[in-house]
Amino acid sequence: MKAPPFAYVRAASLPEAFRLWAEAGPEARLLAGGQSLLASLAFRLSEPSTLIDISRLAELKGVARDGDAVRVGALTTHAELGASELVRQHVPLLAKAVPLIAHPAIRNRGTIGGSLAFADPAAELPACCVALGATIVARTAAGERRIPAAQFFTGLYATALARHELIAAIEFPNAKPGERAVILELARRSGDYAMAGIVAKADVSRGTLDKASLVFFGVGETPVVAKGAMAAVEGKPAGAEALNGAQVALEADLDPPADQHGSPEMKRHLARVLLARALRHLALQPEARAA
């Protein structure tokens, strides 16, 4: 359970980080909060030649309003995300997600950028980003590009990031008046990775589920957008008819692999349970405050 040997270097600025990264060779990795990376080093699942510590880069920190969006720096810790008044006011789903992410001591160091770059399929924040239509702001030494969250997660622990490209920030559109969103998960121990989870969002201002978004986590290789279930609830009140149709459609939406938690059939069952609970929350929960 000891990490293999590696070199360590701390970057003092973003340009320096890119220079060190290029110089350190193909086996170098970035160190942000380290809450997934250090565990994988302990298991020797990863044997980097060099860790480039970017955790002190001011360029990658802070939560700020940016027009109709909230821009969250990649090094924002889960604890900072949960404590941010801007987040609570304009992207309330994220504040609801934070207590589900690991445990307090891990939330004090783990970062949103690290969680997205690691792309664990059972993690909460990737599913939140997809459901909320977030944009990943990616940087290289050459410049910046913007990647829609829906295109960012490309496979198991795999993302659209290119070589020597890092996440600088994530932009979340402000919640709109009338919009409700909820995140629910089932885990054996509070704070553990979910056996299955759901992020559900809809505009409920007309008394029906409009522009509904249903994204599952822990049931596939990436966050799974349940398109069939979304179509089944669209424009309907959050009642039995919408739920029945969505649960049937979910069969085709999900293809969960077996994992240490259980069989694909168990995951399908948990997903149906979560879908029912999520629709009930959308029917009951107070509306998001005006942006």
Next chain:
Amino acid sequence: MSTAVDLSLTVNGERVTRRIEARRHLIDFLRLDLGFMGTHAGCEHGMCGACTVRVDGKIVRGCLVLAASLEGAQVETIEGVSDSGEIRDLQDAFIARNACQCGYCTPGMLLTAADLLSFNPRPSRAEIREHLSGNYCRCTGYHAIVDAVAATAAKRSGGAGR
């Protein structure tokens, strides 16, 4: 780039300077390099919470922090908060309620419970359990631990436990 790192930081109020291996996690630095044996290595991959310490006032998993990354940091261990008397009442309550048992998880439990009480002086039992959810007690003495935290909260706020 080197696998050895020069490190200077503050541990329990004292300035410490060492040359360490980059791969050394904070638990081994505290135990093997500095002799602070109160920080316990349990799972060493972030699951158990036995290695909980404070860095710059916030609780962290010692196994998930590289000592090399802590240049200039303020680290506090169970030895530091014991000597200062900061959590004397919590420690007394753990003893009174027999919440220590084998003692392996106790330093992590104490620091995590102290963290909760620092921002939530009157937590419910559910809130105590939630905040301690990342700390395993392999003796399964959770009930006594929750009792001890609840009793401390009640005593600090001058009332009966809820």
